[in-house]
Amino acid sequence: MATSRPALIALTALAPVSWGTTYYVTTEFLPPDRPLFTGLMRALPAGLLLLALARVLPRGAWWWRAAVLGALNIGAFFPLLFLAAYRLPGGLAAVVGSIGPLFVLGLSALLLNQRPTARALLAGAVAAFGVSLVVLKAVGSLDALGVLAALASTASMSTGTVLAKKWGRPEGAGPTALAGWQLTVGGLLIAPVAFLVEGAPPALDARAVGGYLYLALAGTAAAYWLWFRGIGRLTAPQVTFLIPLSPLTAAVVGWAALGESLTPVQLVGMALALGATVAGQLVPSGRGGTVRSFSSASKNARKDSMDVTGPALRR
Secondary structure (H helix, E strand, O other), X not given: OOOOHHHHHHHHHHHHHHHHOHHHHHHHHOOOOOHHHHHHHHHHHHHHHHHHHHOEOOOOHHHHHHHHHHHHHHHHHHHHHHHHHHHOOXXXXXXXXXXXXXXXXXXXHHHOOOEOOHHHHHHHHHHHHHHHHXXXXXXXXXXXXXXXXXXXXXXXXXXXXXXXXXXXXXXXOOHHHHHHHHHHHHHHHHHHHHHHHHOOOOOOOHHHHHHHHHHHHHHHHHXXXXXXXXXXXXXXXXXXXXXXXXXXXXHHHHHHHHOOOOOHHHHHHHHHHHHHHHHHOOOOOOEOOOOOOHHHHHHHOHHHHHHHOOOEOOO
């Protein structure tokens, strides 16, 4: 059954909403100062679970494409994300990621030949300005490394989002397989670095186990399935304009669960960011290019489909 566009947008939006809870879970449930181990525990179990469900492996060009996307969306993104989460207040760490729409608009012009419209640029600027208002309360205590990590994580995932749109997907592989490939690759990239930098895994109590289970299942396996499904059916700017929902969720969770105060200026910033998110779903795809869906990209690649369609995995 076909999904209506509003329903598709709403379902895709659940991904950044779940990511917005990551900062609360990280700081309140997980062992301190273990960003790499946390990234590993979030990525690899979720990736292996999705691989088992999809039972499809990449072949041909999709081996290196999956590796590149896994490195950008997971292998680099997760450690940087958790480094930012450990070094910055929860709301601030997530808010920095809201500049993602501006990254994606620029990368879409370079890689997809989709020149951004004035309306899209305005919506991206309003989103960035809105979240900057939310950050104002912490300006006096910014951690430089944390801010750089947050910016780098945003750039990494924005690049991965645009490349995923550019490459489409091979026939026979849906969002479950795509998410599984990338999460597994990313987890395998993180694993040796985590053990070299952080040493042996820490002892985990029931609270930490629950936190990791939530991140791996709800915040990763389900969220990334929804995210890549959305990338396949929406434009890259439309998808990335949903990212400000992550800092908005983080701010609301910080207020509701941690007793963090929200000033009138921050509330105005949240309203602007939410308005820009809605406006981002209405902007045209851009001049000078066509919107590439997963299905159209797959049609263009049928001449070498034997190289990219993965075989079913044996149980």
